[in-house]
Amino acid sequence: TPLLSTHDLGQSIHFHDSLPSTNEAAFRLAADGAEHGEVVITEQQTAGKGRRGRAWASPHGLNLYFSAILRPELPPQRAPELTLVAAVALAEALREADAEALIKWPNDVQIGGRKVAGILTELSAEPERVHFVVLGIGVNLNAGPEHFPPEVATTATSLSQALGRRVNRALFTASLWGRLEEWLDLHLEVGFDPVRQRWKELSATLRQEVLVRTGGSELRGVAEDIDTSGALLVRTAGGTLERVLAGDVEQLRP
Ligand code: BTN
Incomplete structure (x- = not known):
């Protein structure tokens, strides 16, 4: 059986050894007509972008950095829901890998109170219509403390640090993309409510x-x-x- 169980997501891959940012590359591809489900993935980023203008540490060959191009039939006001959809899929994939992952509002994924993954969603839309969404995800899989800049070394972790063993990036990636597509499909079919319920179960923030x-x-x-x-x-x-x-x-x- 194939590793990747998706119908669209990641069935077409733009693979790079190095890029400034997968979000920027995906945004350009989407503006040039790339299709729903196409993914840009790279071994390292030289200008990885985080939320609020921050940088995302992206050392070579250790972690997962990708951006998926989505063309959902959603009104632009509902596009932010996709970030929570992704957070749920990420937390579930990390849990399947045996880590006790939780979501810190709005969309930081943590293990033991330290950030292991981040999501950066960017939108191209008119007032009435979404052209495309770039869903960018970074997951610290095999980075050690020495790979993070000193200012994030105390607040970041990786899946391998949490588990105490090396993580197979291909297996984790296939598992994540499978869950991500399942949640994206459910979200489009049923709406935000099941996503919200699952998000609440996985939340590190509520009641705190x-x-x-x-x-x-x-x-x-x-x-x-x-x-x-x-x-x-x-x-x-x-x-x-x-x-x-x-x-x-x-x-x-x-
Ligand atoms: C955050 O601040 O938590 C969001 C981090 C998002 C990082 C990912 S890595 C792949 C994609 N390309 C980028 O430049 N950023 C996102």
Whole structure:
């Protein structure tokens, strides 16, 4: 039986030894007409992009860096849901590999409170129609502490560090793409609700006391829920429920 069980995702692969960023390469391919499910993958990135303008450490030959081109029939306002779909698939693939992965809102995937994977979704759309989505995922598979820059070495981990053994990248990648496609299909067929339910089961953030930084302001409270669009609902000391659409979460008492 073939390693890869998907019908579209990753059946056409653009493989590189080195790229500045798979998201940028995929964005250009998609703008030139690449099809739903095509994937750009590379051994290393020289300018890997994280959320909020941050860099993504991308050493050669150790980890997984890819971007999938998606052409979903979704209104542009619902495109952010895809990031939570990907977080669920990532957490499940890591759990299948025997790690106790959890999701930190909105879409950091962690093992033991340290970040093991990240998702960067970029969109090309008109007000009424999505042209394409680039879903970029980085997973630290075989990197050791020496491969991370000093400022992230204390907050990052890899699957191999968590398991204490080397990880087979091809097997992990095939497993992740299989789950990712299953969740993407379910999301398109049924909607966001099953994704939201599974996300809540896998969440490291809910029921925790958190400090949320959004742009210039800070918000402190207990993370109670995510709403039907994926926003975090935080109960403040004053008793009000605040809705946070984007921000950085710090867990105050893990
Ligand atoms: C985050 O800040 O958590 C998101 C990190 C996303 C990194 C991946 S690696 C593959 C793809 N290409 C990029 O330049 N970034 C994403």
